[in-house]
Amino acid sequence: MSRDLYHQRMLELAERGDASERLADAEVSVTLDNPLCGDRVRIDLDCAGDGRIDALSHEVRGCVLCRAAAAVLDTHAPGLDADELRAVRDGLRDGLRGERTLPAAHDWPEFAVFEPVAAHKSRHECVLLPFDAVLSALEQRAASANGGGRTTASTTGT
């Protein structure tokens, strides 16, 4: 794997990761900021009755790494519940920290593109921000489930 952060595969993913077609009348909408750099991710989410992600869309005002991560989430997050997605996110975080191999056999294959990011600690949050936004949306959805209403939230995270 190249040590260059801006290798071709990363740039291709980032190009896909600017934004996806917005969900109409999404069940949950969450906007999360990274206070360090001003990156902003908006996630719209619909879930099945068992809490698994049914569909999501995103809009990213952020760097290449953030947009690439959002594109990967678009591909793989549907079908996961909050606990499963948190495990994936924490595994990615640990890989970026150099605490385990990235990608491991059970990881999403695209995690390989983030391997060069491990050497740049200041950029780890760029990759994790979309994951945190989706997790925040799932938490908002769970919190409002009893109330039964739709949720819109804006948060400063990471």
Added chain:
Amino acid sequence: MNAAVTPPGTGFDPHAVRRQVPLLADPPHGRSLHYLDNAATAQVPRPVLDAVHDHDTMRRANVLRGVHRLAEAATEAYASARATIAQHLNAAAPEEVVFTSGCTAAINLVAHSFGALLKPGDEVVISELEHHSNLVPWQMLRDRAGIVLRVIPVTAAGTLDLERLPELVGPRCRLIAVTHVSNVTGAETDVAAVVAAARSVGARVLLDGAQQVPHAPVDVQALDVDFYCFSGHKAYGPTGVGVLWARGDLLAALPPFLGGGEMIRRVTLTETTWAPPPHRFEAGTPPIAQAIGLAAALDWLQAQDLAAAGAHLHALTQRLLAGLASLAAGRDRMRILGPAPGQPRGPIVSFSVTGAHPHDLAQILDSHGVAVRGGHHCAQPLMDAFDLAGTTRASLALYNDAADVDALLNGLDDALRRLA
């Protein structure tokens, strides 16, 4: 060592300066280093490092209390540093200089101590151009004291829109707190206009001088302001030290901010009376070695030919602006922020490129050995005004030369090609 290129005609030799700065004279790991993040932290020349080292190896002790020889020597050195700072600011007396942990702490001190004198409904005027350090303390004061904040907007050029002053500065205005030089756009504030507006209603003026002190002499009496704040680490000094200057009579009327040792006259179990300024505002052990280092930094700065240095920095800034304009010519998505040509500005240039995030630009520039800052620069309201997530900022110092600027431009050209 980077290639030496000196703009002609300024009579200033940045390489002589660079040779005095160990980190630039011999960059770590032998890598080329074009350091253009000086608005965040400037590099430290040898005389400053020596002053701090000499103090810690020859005179290290606490100040103002001990009677042993080391304590006396430390106290004398600390007092001497205060006098040096006062002389550089043309303060009326050393007692008008309060050492803090930085510019942020200095502004927080004013927000608490001066703020304690304000009543609900009193007004403080700030601006859209401010660093968070000159915004958040006033919002916190608003929330605890019920004051009203009024905000001077920025123009499209990133300067204060001072034409709005008459409508913003009313009879309840007690303070105008604005930057002297913007840390994002480099715009210089028309201080005389701000002071005139404040005086028309009997209000005070605070200037955030963090980006001014490193580049030009400051005369607080000539500026006719009431509070002046700056940081050591942006002025070739150590981290962890800053200065609040305030008029002596004003300081004497203010209650303390932090309580503890060294700021008292008498403490009983039921009450405390305060020491006179400046010690009233320096609770606990102050940043002694850092203050001594800061005094050495300002002495070092004063020893430079500042007129020639100013011309040098102006020439480099123009070279940078021209280079960016050239790069922007083929790319309509680049936006260069800041005052129009000919308008006063510090050696700070910010720009944005649609589709190329500042962090990505800064990361690729780093691979070219160019250190710049990408992000919101602790000025999120300004970014909101510009409708930007952030900018890429290059900020110059005395040791920078044309090779540094050219390295930035070449690296940026590469980054734009890769991210386009």
